[in-house]
Amino acid sequence: xxxxxxxxxxxxxxxxxxxxxxxxxxxxxxxxxxxxxxxxxxxxxxxxxxxxxxxxxxxxxxxxxxxxxxxxxxxxxxxxxxxxxxxxxxxxxxxxxxxxxxxxxxxxxxxxxxxxxxxxxxxxxxxxxxxxxxxxxxxxxxxxxxxxxxxxxxxxxxxxxxxxxxxxxxxxxxxxxxxxxxxxxxxxxxxxxxxxxxxxxxxxxxxxxxxxxxxxxxxxxxxxxxxxxxxxxxxxxxxxxxxxxxxxxxxxxxxxxxxxxxxxxxxxxxxxxxxxxxxxxxxxxxxxxxxxxxxxxxxxxxxxx
Amino acid sequence: xxxxxxxxxxxxxxxxxxxxxxxxxxxxxxxxxxxxxxxxxxxxxxxxxxxxxxxxxxxxxxxxxxxxxxxxxxxxxxxxxxxxxxxxxxxxxxxxxxxxxxxxxxxxxxxxxxxxxxxxxxxxxxxxxxxxxxxxxxxxxxxxxxxxxxxxxxxxxxxxxxxxxxxxxxxxxxxxxxxxxxxxxxxxxxxxxxxxxxxxxxxxxxxxxxxxxxxxxxxxxxxxxxxxxxxxxxxxxxxxxxxxxxxxxxxxxxxxxxxxxxxxxxxxxxxxxxxxxxxxxxxxxxxxxxxxxxxxxxxxxxxxxxxxxxxxxxxxxxxxx
Numbered sequence: 001x002x003x004x005x006x007x008x009x010x011x012x013x014x015x016x017x018x019x020x021x022x023x024x025x026x027x028x029x030x031x032x033x034x035x036x037x038x039x040x041x042x043x044x045x046x047x048x049x050x051x052x053x054x055x056x057x058x059x060x061x062x063x064x065x066x067x068x069x070x071x072x073x074x075x076x077x078x079x080x081x082x083x084x085x086x087x088x089x090x091x092x093x094x095x096x097x098x099x100x101x102x103x104x105x106x107x108x109x110x111x112x113x114x115x116x117x118x119x120x121x122x123x124x125x126x127x128x129x130x131x132x133x134x135x136x137x138x139x140x141x142x143x144x145x146x147x148x149x150x151x152x153x154x155x156x157x158x159x160x161x162x163x164x165x166x167x168x169x170x171x172x173x174x175x176x177x178x179x180x181x182x183x184x185x186x187x188x189x190x191x192x193x194x195x196x197x198x199x200x201x202x203x204x205x206x207x208x209x210x211x212x213x214x215x216x217x218x219x220x221x222x223x224x225x226x227x228x229x230x231x232x233x234x235x236x237x238x239x240x241x242x243x244x245x246x247x248x249x250x251x252x253x254x255x256x257x258x259x260x261x262x263x264x265x266x267x268x269x270x271x272x273x274x275x276x277x278x279x280x281x282x283x284x285x286x287x288x289x290x291x292x293x294x295x296x297x298x299x300x301x302x303x304x305x
Numbered sequence: 306x307x308x309x310x311x312x313x314x315x316x317x318x319x320x321x322x323x324x325x326x327x328x329x330x331x332x333x334x335x336x337x338x339x340x341x342x343x344x345x346x347x348x349x350x351x352x353x354x355x356x357x358x359x360x361x362x363x364x365x366x367x368x369x370x371x372x373x374x375x376x377x378x379x380x381x382x383x384x385x386x387x388x389x390x391x392x393x394x395x396x397x398x399x400x401x402x403x404x405x406x407x408x409x410x411x412x413x414x415x416x417x418x419x420x421x422x423x424x425x426x427x428x429x430x431x432x433x434x435x436x437x438x439x440x441x442x443x444x445x446x447x448x449x450x451x452x453x454x455x456x457x458x459x460x461x462x463x464x465x466x467x468x469x470x471x472x473x474x475x476x477x478x479x480x481x482x483x484x485x486x487x488x489x490x491x492x493x494x495x496x497x498x499x500x501x502x503x504x505x506x507x508x509x510x511x512x513x514x515x516x517x518x519x520x521x522x523x524x525x526x527x528x529x530x531x532x533x534x535x536x537x538x539x540x541x542x543x544x545x546x547x548x549x550x551x552x553x554x555x556x557x558x559x560x561x562x563x564x565x566x567x568x569x570x571x572x573x574x575x576x577x578x579x580x581x582x583x584x585x586x587x588x589x590x591x592x593x594x595x596x597x598x599x600x601x602x603x604x605x606x607x608x609x610x611x612x613x614x615x616x617x618x619x620x621x622x623x624x625x626x
Contacts, residue, residue: 145605147564156334235449261455268463278452286447
């Protein structure tokens with residue numbers, strides 16, 4: 001015993017990597033996930049820099065008004081991706097649109113994750129009657145046909161408050177059910193561990209146990225889930241905007257831009273108007289999904305890579 | 306099983322009541338007369354509106370109004386469509402066969418695609434073919450259905466001219482003739498393909514993993530030891546075991562199809578329930594909208610119930626819980 005003690009004192013032991021460090025290493029070695037991350041970072045940076053970039057991108061940087069003189073121009077040296085039916089530069093709108101799509105997707109995800117984690121962790125930790133009531137409520141929310149209620153609620157509310165925030169709130173309120181179920185099942189398994197009992201017996205409040213001890217242990221699951229939800233939220237936003245029930249038509253978003261494909265004339269003869277948003281949307285979704293898969297692999301201690 | 310089914314059915318009742326209350330509250334939040342559609346929205350004479358409101362019972366307390374509405378609803382009185390000036394029930398029922406046809410076709414397509422790809426991948430895991438299928442599935446899962454639909458129309462309907470780009474049937478053909486049915490099939494194929502491709506990926510991966518897992522089990526070794534040909538082992542022994550858990554997906558597909566139908570039908574201008582739903586939102590045809598919301602919620606609930614029941618049939622442990 002004594003000898004081993006002196007040994008550790010003499011030779012400074014190599015610190016083993018923390019779980020987060022291991023995960024980061026694994027993630028960096030995953031090529032597909034890294035390429036996707038770089039892609040998403042570039043898309044995000046370009047989208048948020050849109051107001052500053054716009055003057056350099058095209059001779060008509062203002063995408064909020066109709067320019068009768070420059071309608072439906074195919075791609076050329078002045079307008080790299082051409083202009084749409086209102087004479088607005090497609091490339092500039094693409095950048096502006098990315099901003100809305102990403103912001104709506106991110107805010108909705110944040111809301112879904114917060115609500116779901118809150119409900120799930122409380123239900124899982126306290127169990128019994130609380131669990132029963134909360135989970136029945138979750139079942140209730142999950143039983144709504146999502147798209148139907150988003151559209152109905154959005155129609156009722158959109159005139160009262162600003163369109164984009166209504167959309168975020170409506171999507172968020174209707175889709176936290178899955179996360180709540182997932183977090184609850186993880187917490188249920190996690191709370192059987194001795195350290196939870198120890199924390200409770202030294203007088204930690206239940207909320208503190210959840211926050212400091214349980215949530216960090218289910219964090220990896222939540223992070224992976226959040227990535228996948230982020231992708232699906234972008235899809236929901238653009239699908240709704242495409243159908244004309246998402247963000248108002250005046251605000252450019254990828255879905256709004258795609259909705260011009262509803263006109264057979266544009267769909268058939270002017271692919272430069274709808275193809276760029278379709279492609280960038282698909283690539284973004286694909287990249288986010290790859291990042292999610294990469295994170296899942298990286299955060300799973302059993303995976304060998 | 307009977308006891309389990311009854312318990313599940315009874316468990317649905319509070320859910321149904323709650324959903325109907327929510328729909329009723331939403332209808333009350335909407336402007337005008339969104340439940341019966343009897344008040345003419347173009348007549349703005351305040352006396353007329355007051356008289357009609359009194360006649361239709363809008364001055365009654367809310368619980369009474371709710372009761373009157375829900376008892377009427379159960380009996381098939383969905384109010385009157387303000388756009389078509391006909392009972393909403395008839396308007397909706399006209400579109401049901403189209404959506405049903407689309408749903409069934411897309412399910413058939415899902416099953417055919419998933420079985421072909423899943424069985425191939427399961428038999429030859431970790432080969433180039435399997436990886437290619439996994440890659441395709443990944444992309445199919447990631448592409449939003451409406452983007453897929455737009456591309457499908459662009460390539461298959463406009464550039465290749467293989468399919469019509471909208472509608473449910475040619476106007477020129479005679480109803481009931483063989484051509485009529487062929488034309489309907491022709492019109493439904495492209496939307497059904499887009500809708501069906503959505504859920505193919507999860508089926509395929511599930512089937513693949515299940516086949517791989519089953520092929521390591523003892524009964525397969527026994528069958529091989531007896532000299533059963535590999536083809537028969539895969540197609541009969543293993544497949545039979547792997548299909549069972551797939552059955553439970555059917556109920557969830559139900560709910561997914563409803564959401565998918567709204568998007569797909571609108572893009573393909575296929576006159577079904579989904580397109581009617583969006584049309585009624587655009588035209589502020591609130592009675593039809595509320596009736597559809599109610600109906601679609603019921604269908605989702607029914608889908609979840611079917612999933613639960615099938616799960617109970619497949620996995621007896623669930624029943625005892």
